[in-house]
Amino acid sequence: xSTPALTVLFATRDGEAVLGRTLQAFAEVRHPGVPWQxxxxxxxxxxxxxALLGKFLSRLPLEIVHHPIAGKNAALNAGIxxxxxxxxxxxDDDILPDPAFLNAWASYLTxxxxxxxxxxxxxxxxxTPPPDWLRLDRRHHALMFAARDLAEGPTEPGEIYGCNxxxxxxxxxxxxxxxxxxxxxxxxxxxxxxxxxxxxxxxAAAGAASWFARAPLVRHIVRAHQWTExxxxxxxxxxxxGRAYLMLxxxxxxxxxxxxxxxxxxxxxxxxxxxxxxLSALHMARGFADECAATAVSGPTLASQKGRDRxx
Numbered sequence: 001x002s003t004p005a006l007t008v009l010f011a012t013r014d015g016e017a018v019l020g021r022t023l024q025a026f027a028e029v030r031h032p033g034v035p036w037q038x039x040x041x042x043x044x045x046x047x048x049x050x051a052l053l054g055k056f057l058s059r060l061p062l063e064i065v066h067h068p069i070a071g072k073n074a075a076l077n078a079g080i081x082x083x084x085x086x087x088x089x090x091x092d093d094d095i096l097p098d099p100a101f102l103n104a105w106a107s108y109l110t111x112x113x114x115x116x117x118x119x120x121x122x123x124x125x126x127x128t129p130p131p132d133w134l135r136l137d138r139r140h141h142a143l144m145f146a147a148r149d150l151a152e153g154p155t156e157p158g159e160i161y162g163c164n165x166x167x168x169x170x171x172x173x174x175x176x177x178x179x180x181x182x183x184x185x186x187x188x189x190x191x192x193x194x195x196x197x198x199x200x201x202x203x204a205a206a207g208a209a210s211w212f213a214r215a216p217l218v219r220h221i222v223r224a225h226q227w228t229e230x231x232x233x234x235x236x237x238x239x240x241x242g243r244a245y246l247m248l249x250x251x252x253x254x255x256x257x258x259x260x261x262x263x264x265x266x267x268x269x270x271x272x273x274x275x276x277x278x279l280s281a282l283h284m285a286r287g288f289a290d291e292c293a294a295t296a297v298s299g300p301t302l303a304s305q306k307g308r309d310r311x312x
Contacts, residue, residue, distance in 0.1 A: 005034040007085030011075035012093035013043040032102035041075040044068040073178035092163035104215035116208040119160030120216035133273035162196035194242030240287025
């Protein structure tokens with residue numbers, strides 16, 4: 001078999017509710033015109049994930065890695081060694097790629113050769129129609145559902161979101177890996193969010209440039225439980241923790257997320273359209289404060305690691 005020029009990489013854990021649709025969508029995507037592979041890491045699933053993956057071995061250029069140690073980033077790091085493509089597209093197990101998805105990414109094998117980090121478009125795909133206020137509240141779609149649509153061109157690394165991004169192989173060949181102290185972890189529901197941003201900012205600090213590519217498009221599956229009040233609170237809290245972690249690790253000073261008087265008043269209102277954004281502000285600030293406090297108690301600032309964590 002020819003050496004793949006393009007790799008799609010993602011991790012999954014207990015993904016049976018969405019994984020089958022994601023794999024089916026990839027099986028229907030147009031061939032990119034270059035050899036490609038898909039590397040999927042089963043991160044200790046206890047449901048039918050393994051059987052689902054097995055059903056697609058004959059339909060996709062699929063390589064499966066079993067990595068039981070909890071944590072998405074640990075799983076991705078375990079899969080990188082099997083990625084042979086010159087461009088590695090990092091996705092998720094709950095996306096529906098556009099039919100031209102692989103063609104679009106394959107074009108960047110030669111386009112924008114001086115750029116090493118890429119982001120692509122992400123549209124939320126609601127399984128169950130959300131309330132009108134949430135459907136129209138585009139300001140919170142990025143925070144809650146990873147929506148992303150920017151102009152084609154250079155961008156900041158923090159503007160790239162994880163379920164549709166690409167990294168040139170040379171970045172990993174230099175030893176860069178994902179920080180395993182950040183990102184989804186079944187053993188810690190209050191994990192720090194922002195693992196892709198942490199990785200991208202660290203690579204960019206070493207000189208890599210970032211580009212936003214509009215043609216590669218995925219629809220990010222949003223299930224009803226992901227826009228409940230509990231989900232809104234949990235995601236905001238994890239986001240706050242992740243922001244503080246990144247600030248402390250990089251040795252930056254950052255104002256904590258603001259909770260205004262209007263936010264506190266909105267918490268008393270019965271209308272979700274006002275109360276949910278206020279809950280987001282409150283719990284993001286709480287997560288930020290908790291992370292700062294935990295770091296202060298645990299010892300030296302994370303900034304002391306700066307410059308020596310390339311291989312995380």
